[in-house]
Amino acid sequence: MFVDRKDAGEKLSVELEKFKDENPIVLAIPRGGIVAAYETIKKFGFQWDLIIPRKIGLPQNKEIAIGAVSLDGTYLLNEEHIDILNISQEYIEKEISEQIEEIKRRLNKYKGNENFPDVRNKTVIIIDDGIATGFTIQAAIKSIKEHDAKKIILAVPVAPQDTVSLLEKIVDEVICLLIPNEFYAVGLYYESFEQTTDEEVFNMVDELKKR
Numbered sequence: 001m002f003v004d005r006k007d008a009g010e011k012l013s014v015e016l017e018k019f020k021d022e023n024p025i026v027l028a029i030p031r032g033g034i035v036a037a038y039e040t041i042k043k044f045g046f047q048w049d050l051i052i053p054r055k056i057g058l059p060q061n062k063e064i065a066i067g068a069v070s071l072d073g074t075y076l077l078n079e080e081h082i083d084i085l086n087i088s089q090e091y092i093e094k095e096i097s098e099q100i101e102e103i104k105r106r107l108n109k110y111k112g113n114e115n116f117p118d119v120r121n122k123t124v125i126i127i128d129d130g131i132a133t134g135f136t137i138q139a140a141i142k143s144i145k146e147h148d149a150k151k152i153i154l155a156v157p158v159a160p161q162d163t164v165s166l167l168e169k170i171v172d173e174v175i176c177l178l179i180p181n182e183f184y185a186v187g188l189y190y191e192s193f194e195q196t197t198d199e200e201v202f203n204m205v206d207e208l209k210k211r
Contacts, residue, residue, distance in 0.1 A: 001178075004192040005035035005129050008157035008177070013040040015175050016125060016155055020044055024123035024153070027051040029140070030110055031196035032129035034204050036157060040127065041208055048208060049117035051126065052106055053140040054099040059091055068136040069096050070143035071103050072116050078135075110201050119149040126171075127155050130186030134163040141170055158189045 002008040025047040028037035034050070041048045056067035056075070066087060067077040075096055082092070104114040117124075124144055131137060137154070144152055154167055155175040160183035168174050178189055187193035 002157055002190045004190060005032055005196065006039070008129065008190070009036040009039040009127075011177055012036060012127065012155050012157060012175070013043050015177070016040045016153075017044065019046075019123060019125060019153065022123040022151075023047070024125050025049060025117060025119060026125045026127055027117055027119075027140075027144070029053070029126070029128040029137070030106070031198070031201050033127050034201050035196055036129045037127035038204050038208070040125070040155075046125070047122075050107060050111055050205075051117060051140050051144070052103045053136045053138075053143075054103055055136050056092065056095045056099060058085070059087065065133075065135050067092065067095075068139035069099050069103075070139045071100065071107070071114065072143050072146070073100060074139060074143035074146055076135075076139055076142060109198070111205055116143075116147060119144050119147050121148065121150050123151040123153065124149045125153045125155055129157060130189065131156050131159040131163055131167075132183070132186060134159070134167050137167070138170065141167075158186055159183075 026037050026041050027049055028034040030050055053068050053070050055065040058064045058066055066081050067075055069075040107114045152171040153173045154171045158178040159176050161179050164174050164176050164179055
């Protein structure tokens with residue numbers, strides 16, 4: 001159990017010290033992921049950037065993912081669900097386009113540009129505040145691979161065992177501090193899990209830019 005994202009981030013930083021000599025770049029997933037990544041970036045002076053994957057939702061319920069997309073247009077789809085629910089290609093293309101625009105809007109808001117992180121030949125550490133199914137983050141991982149990262153590490157405070165096992169197959173290492181026997185929701189493993197505000201993200205980004 002973690003007190004809050006700051007506490008989880010401090011605990012994660014202990015595990016991530018071993019990458020100091022690899023000159024890695026940390027990619028935080030806002031909003032909560034920037035809080036979890038902050039201590040590691042600050043303590044070790046790692047390069048950093050933001051990455052925002054977005055889910056492609058069902059037409060009638062956008063919360064249910066049928067796919068996911070990253071900034072550069074890299075996407076993955078749950079073909080089985082799409083076939084069963086008879087979702088049109090037109091809808092999927094429209095959703096991908098809309099989600100990429102939303103990613104760009106958020107990146108411009110948070111860091112002032114929409115550039116894809118420079119990951120070529122680098123050790124990349126992706127940090128979020130927790131993962132449930134891991135579906136959305138797979139789009140980010142896929143895009144980072146396509147930009148020729150040397151090594152990909154995924155670091156999160158909490159995730160279920162089946163998700164960890166799945167993600168271990170597509171990255172070089174998964175660092176997960178807490179893998180509950182029965183997983184319900186990320187927020188249940190934090191004493192305080194209020195939504196991170198845009199203001200908090202702005203403040204952290206400003207602070208990290210000053211280094």
